[in-house]
Amino acid sequence: MADTIAVEHEHTPNLQHHFDNMEQQFSSATLGMWTFLLTEIMFFGGMFGAYTVYRSMYPAAFESTTHYMNVTLGAVNTMVLICSSLTMALAVRSAQVDNQKLLRLMLVLTLIFGFVFLGVKGYEYHEKWVEHLIPGPHFEYNNRAFAHEAQILFFLYFAMTGFHAIHMIVGAGLMTNLIIQSSRGRYSSQYYAPVEIVGLYWHFVDIVWIFLFPLLYLIGAHLKHT
């Protein structure tokens, strides 16, 4: 083949054996995460596909459901997530500039926002439960015009927000781990890939919600005013 020259090999504690240097390791990690997010797009994409089909089939039925959604809480949750995204972004930045204290603070804040979101979501689910809006035998919908098709939207509502919530919980887990590691001063401007990676994930979950909010809560918002 070729005369083999030994490639020079940095020696940093965080460099895994099979990478040549931190640069390669970092860009592999980020590309990996982006690629994973690619699959996440398609994962939620399946549900968005079903949503599109049925909304085009039963527009009126879908609009009728907004009346049963807690739009305010939906909006609040959207804002909560956006805040968490900000803190997350700042967390990454603090790592980049070696500000350990701020890093920890921001991570903790992000985690807290995450829990607030989940709390609100739980409350909404409870509401739905009380109002018999869980699809299935006990589903009650006093707008009888759409008693059937409305269930489809509520099914999608629970599926989409449910899977989103699961992603939030996973995110919270990752966040906790980051907090623990950072409190051990693991991260620095030299090595913050994990923070960056989790950040990417967290922002993606935020983006999903940015779409869920208008698509699930605001379909027929205009009706109530006309």
Next chain:
Amino acid sequence: MGEFRLFPEAAATNAVAVDHLYLFTVLVTVVMTALIFTLVFTFAIKFRRRSEGYVPPLIHGSTALELTWSFIPFLVMLVMFFWGAKIYFDNGKPPSNALDIYVVGKQWMWKVQYPGGQHEINELHVPVNRPIKLTLASEDVIHSFFVPAFRLKRDVVPGRYNSMWFVATKPGRYHLFCAEFCGTEHSGMIGWVTVLPEDQYQNWLSGGSATGTMAEQGEKLFTQLGCATCHLMDAQGRCPNLRGLYGTKQVMADGQAVLADDAYIRESILNPNAKITAGYKPDVMPTFQGQVNEEGLLQLIAYVKSIGPKNAPGAQPAGGSAPAPKAKLVKAAGSLQ
């Protein structure tokens, strides 16, 4: 062991058309496979390793060749595509003079009923040389109505009507299979299609134990279920009059216009509020889901048809109008190349 054959018999205009296409594609397959095999084997033998030392020449490839063996196959494929599409679309539109027969798939049997009211199970009797239109409905899961001798198959999907049509050309008995897996007795959901000469078909119809035409049975249901209370006697005009409804375009409350066909009427019964006719209130008409099965629905529809415009197909007397002249028929069938 039944008689052994390598090619199914063809008993419908469509079958002949499909067979031609099939033979063409088989030809393509054989030719191409032969070509590939000859290429592989001649090269493999002609250029077999003679000496270990021999170093083959460096050949990078040839864009010209690549284009040739992309384009020529593609052209062949286009022929396969257009030919297949032609037949498929011809099968999409039943001729207006087609004789309606209604088929309900149910785990694990085929229930057939005729406009004349005759019922049968796992049997279908049709007259020869006449366009027949089957309306297919399912009580439970997805089935598939498959008659190999006609080269025709259509899934029977719950919650909607599918239809298929054909012109049988040869009297005889032909297999009827359920082709979509539907559970335990899927392979037992089979029967026979009997193609009869016109006169025998008429005898068979009159022989059949019909308790009134489908429309009449539908009328009975119409009163039993209390549709009549609203739709006929209702004075305040709370409910639309169903006379002359069938086949017309109806304007809905939300402005959209829909054709009052089988599917629409079916929906109006099972889920009245889905589409509210303009000028009427929702929630007046109760849903009849669970109170009437697919067969009943078909009968109700037949009834609504019968009180519809006179020349609506459903309104035909049992056995349908006299057979169309052959010339017109072939055109209607359309699938003869």
Next chain:
Amino acid sequence: MTNHVTPVRTYVLVWLALMILTAVTWQVALLDLGSWNIVAAITIACIKMTLVIAIFMHARSVEALTKLYVLAGFFWLLILLAFFLMDYLSRSWQVVPRPY
């Protein structure tokens, strides 16, 4: 390592924009714009998404390859939606015309 540090100010501005846009979505949804409601909703959501991806997720500073992957993701989602609708929207075309 791509130590590409974005100033705090940028982050905060983006955050502000996102908050405002959220409010906008909500308010716009209350007006009756007919079929434009959905258009508005999606457009705003897309803008917000772009902001998050570009700034928060540093997509501006990643290599072209990564950008390509992100785009591919959305492109494939479009394929899925488009081909689904191709079936559902054209089903009604085939109502068999009957002579009346």
Next chain:
Amino acid sequence: MSTVIESPRSEERVNYLNVKDSWKSWLFTTDHKRIAILYLISITAFFFLGGLFALLIRLELLTPQGDLVTSDTYNKLFTMHGIIMVFFFLIPSIPATLGNFLIPMMIGAKDLAFPRINLLSWYLYIIGGLTAVGSILAGGVDTGWTFYPPFSSTYSHTYVMAAAIGVFISGFSSILTGLNFIVTTHKMRAPGMTWNRLPLFVWSHYATSLIQLLGTPVVAITIALLAMERMFHVGIFDPAIGGDPILFQHMFWFYSHPAVYIMILPGMGVVSEIVACFSRKRPFGYDFIAGSSIAIAVLGFLVWGHHLFVTGQSMYASLIFSLLSMVVAVPSAIKVFNWSATMYKGSVSYQTPMLYAFGFIGLFTIGGLTGLMVASLALDVHLTDTYFIVGHFHYVMVGGMVLAYLGGLHFWWPKMTGRMYPEGWAKFSALVVFVGFNLTFFPQLILGYLGMPRRYHAYAPEFQVLNVMSTAGASVLGAGFLIPMIYLVYSLFRGPKAPANPWDARGLEWEAAPSPPPTFNFDKPPVVTREAYAYSEEAHVG
């Protein structure tokens, strides 16, 4: 390279196999080569399980009456056969074993980009597999591998959930493997390993990984929605509330058609390597073979509707899908012709791998062309859900992919195990497989046009003759698969030691690494100065 090869190493040089030999060192390894071996073992097990089901199916179909097993049992047999063969054998077959082992070696890397994730995906695969097997032990599933509702969601009383969850989990295994390959191919290439020097095997796996990344998540969510529908007793596919069962089929095939290319592209990669090596020639039209892999991966996403021609999908959609199905055939055609052309003026030898490659080319062509036939609308109306389909996909999947898998296994066996397999036996069994295969599945094509529906436990008597032939073939085929099992295992202990490059092939895995390779694949990190197919330059330039 001569440096490495010509100096014969001392007998017991340390390699990835003998470096450690505790159970833990295997179950917690992050070495892509060891993980490949783990996959090899588990996949073989699943293959034989699936094969056992296949034999039972064929045995039942010996007679028209359903006399061997009850109809319910039969339905479970073909369902489990399909699920196991597709999700737990064929999809991971070449990528997870050969791909896992070879991609880092071929591009000159020490390992995949994410070794731990690689191990994780094996565990996911095993968990998924065990869940599925669990559903068999619990009593089986009878929905068909396609899980169509409303039958699967409402009417089936079998263990649909367990099977669905199994498929769901193994889906993520497949996703992670794809992710690992993509990043590795982009980031881990040795200095000088440019994209147009990349072995075609790597190209085809890159294409495969794209499909795994973009398709698998969709089937995962689809199956999840189906499971939810089973729990809630109502769902979006339920006609009772205005749902459309056909939407499930759309979502399922959005993945499962591209998945059939997951099940052929790696095989095409293997064949490209084998044909080049045993013709001692650079693949004819390298760029076109590489490009067509990507083309197949992309176009493969636009044709799924050809599984829905008779369901009630809009005729116009069917039209588009039929046309696109024809288009996707063109890149496949390109490959077939290029393989044949590669032998032109080559120096062709007939070792076992080459025989399997011949088999692949022939049988895939037939399988592909039968595919075109069913892609033609009017023909599909008659042929769908008949044995013609069964014939079609076994031609591509068994005649294509499984043969490629066996070919590849024999080709790289010396590299993976450091032992040579017995050439005579191998040639013989290759022949048995070829004969048995055609005897099994050609009659099914005829049966299909005669109108014998698939998934039938009992059938009309006039179909018996052809079914008997098919069953006879299946037993021959079974034998043809058992023989390699035996002699390959035997060769592990008694087989002659393999030199670093027994086939005098090109490519890093042969030229820069001993057999079996050391843990980090290469004694010195290689630097690539020429493409992987430098057969025609005078041998062994430094």
